[in-house]
Amino acid sequence: MTILNMFKCNMYLNKLPRLSSLIYHKNVRLMASYEKYAVHKPIEKIRNIGISAHIDSGKTTLTERILFYTGRISEMHEVKGKDNVGAVMDSMELERQRGITIQSAATYTIWKDHNINIIDTPGHVDFTVEVERALRVLDGAILVLCAVGGVQSQTLTVDRQMKRYNVPCLAFINKLDRLGANPKKVLNQLRNKMHHNAAFIQLPIGLESKTTGIIDIVTQKAMYFEGEFGEIVREDEIPQAHRAEAHDRRHELIEYLSNVDETLGELFLNETAATEQDIKGAIRRTCLKRTFTPVLVGTALKNKGIQPLLDAALEYLPNPGEVTNYALKENSSGKSEKIILDPTRNGDKPFLGLAFKLELGKFGQLTYFRCYQGMLKKGESIYNTRTRKKVRIARLVRLHSNQMEDVDSVCAGDIFALFGVDCASGDTFVNESKLNLSMESIYIADAVVSMSIQPKNSKDRDNFAKGIARFTKEDPTFRFAWDPDNKESVVSGMGELHLDIYAQRLEREYNCPIILGKPKVSFRETIVSPCKFDYLHKKQSGGAGQYGRISGIIEPLPPDQNTKIVFSDETVGTNVPKQYIPGVEKGVYMMCEKGLLTGSRIAGIKFRLQDGAHHIVDSSEFAFQMAGQGAVRQVFETGVWQLLEPIMAVEVIVPEEFQGTIMAQISKRRGVITGTDSNDEWITIFAEVPLNEMFGYSGELRSCTQGKGEFTMEYSRYTPCTPDLQEKLMREYQESLGDGVPQPQQQKKKN
Structure with missing residues (x-):
């Protein structure tokens, strides 16, 4: 909305007393924010954070509150979309209908004169590649945990991904208002299951329906969230009933920090009282090194604890200049050497950016980028270091979910998007053709579930081909192949939900109804x-x-x-x-x-x-x-002939408590256990199982391990199948051919 149009709109609304005032102030706030976004801030004023967690822990609701309190949006909406609007970050119709996040969405906002780039990621394990590529380009993360569910399967997966990319994180225990909320239990799980050196830096004042506010252990203040939407933060003295616990937890916090921070450790050993700044400095230093995880509490749905979480993100998570990023350069001997990138925002260094996500937008292919070095301006040209192709930048945009806002330039530390760039996810771009640099690409997990796929109507084959080509390019874990043995198309992905979502998207976005079925095994x-x-x-x-x-x-x-x-x-x-x-x-x-x-x-x-x-x-x-x-x-x-069936080498990773159940499952599926390996309360089971017995195993594994189990499989060899299976398959084949087809003489004798 232009300033003139906004002014006219507000003049008209002046006739409406209260509503006019409310909308006027919101519009002024948003207009002021838009003006600030165009300004390039120093590197210390930039934060790139991701919000990650297990499914249904409240990530998208939390993001919605963050955007509201920072003035990025004027109204809050719920994830389920009961008002037919839905959360801003769930822009896809399927996301609003199902109430889950399917694609990661990027936005940016301002809090206390800091630019914050935020990526909201899915929680379901089937869309884990979205979390993977988000964490690849982010400097810090907020790990959201449910106060009732605690540490769940995808929480462990996200934690492994953070370790892979060395991303510092804050833990935020959400949903204090839910029946059965127990943040102390969640903290113990953080320490025991995830092996985090973690401690509370906040405590709740009441739980479940009695949640009224939070206590900041570092500042020794109580905070209450007042106003219609909890937008007013009121500080007060800690209630008498909570003072003893707050004192004990502060002592515990200092003790846990002293174990990993030398400066605070010396104060602790000398029995010197630690000041507020001493504790905050220690939390920041240890958080950046990933040796300590500060734990915050709140309830996003009830609008409590969001503003202190934003303050903690600015205070404890790194800015792009505090993170060491490398590019690989091939030397004369053919080996790659690491080059440390310079994140200063003065534009003196050559531009280097990483394409981490592709998406088909209204105006063609949209490519998400993270700028790691230098500056990029509209109208300049960049080079793909893999293909050596040159691309001219006609339009440069910053993203707010599915909305785009044009900018003239971006600097190191910014997350932005370009149109019309033909590339793959993980490609590196530079603005000088002589620069032979490339960044480490994104880890892509192997697909675990395959299904046959075909359009219901043969006339939809063109739309089917277009949709499949788009989805396989956007999502590297979604794969399509033609099986010449069985004369059928096969799609592979991270789970049955993953494939089902793409089948629905083909029908909705390409008007191509799909038939998904169990693929045939190549006997x-x-x-x-x-x-x-x-x-x-x-x-x-x-x-x-x-x-x-x-x-x-x-x-x-x-x-x-x-x-x-x-x-x-x-x-x-x-x-x-x-x-x-x-x-x-x-x-x-x-x-x-x-x-x-x-x-x-x-x-x-x-x-x-x-x-x-x-x-x-x-x-x-x-x-x-x-x-x-x-x-x-x-x-x-x-x-005399026989059938051979493919045997898969299967690797199952589960908590030790489920070892007996999993071994029984594998035996039931005609599998042979070949070995086990134990590590940190997790056990890896190695087995060989016929492929024909592995269909549906993904869902069964998740259900019997409370969603914590994972497995991978790859082809091992062919071996003779059992006589009863051979007889069954022969009978089905003869029936499919119809009556009157002569059977081989030898098989008649055998049967």
């Missing part, structure tokens, strides 16, 4: 024992006919080669002319594409061509190709 058919063949292909018609005769042996390959097909020409003389041998080989490979047991590919065989015969006129390469097919078909009817 193989192989021969059990050597079998001789002698096959004559003869066809006579008017003119030249077809004639080709071959003989030899088909035998099984060793188990370590049972996925291969070997063709061996052992002929001597001219009974089978050499120019016809490629025809025989082609016929064999064509016949091996589809076996007669279950329609699976034939593998693990060696075709030994030993002899044959030809006709001077009627023989041709095509005739011997047909002879090769016939020979395989003949051996199939006379030999």
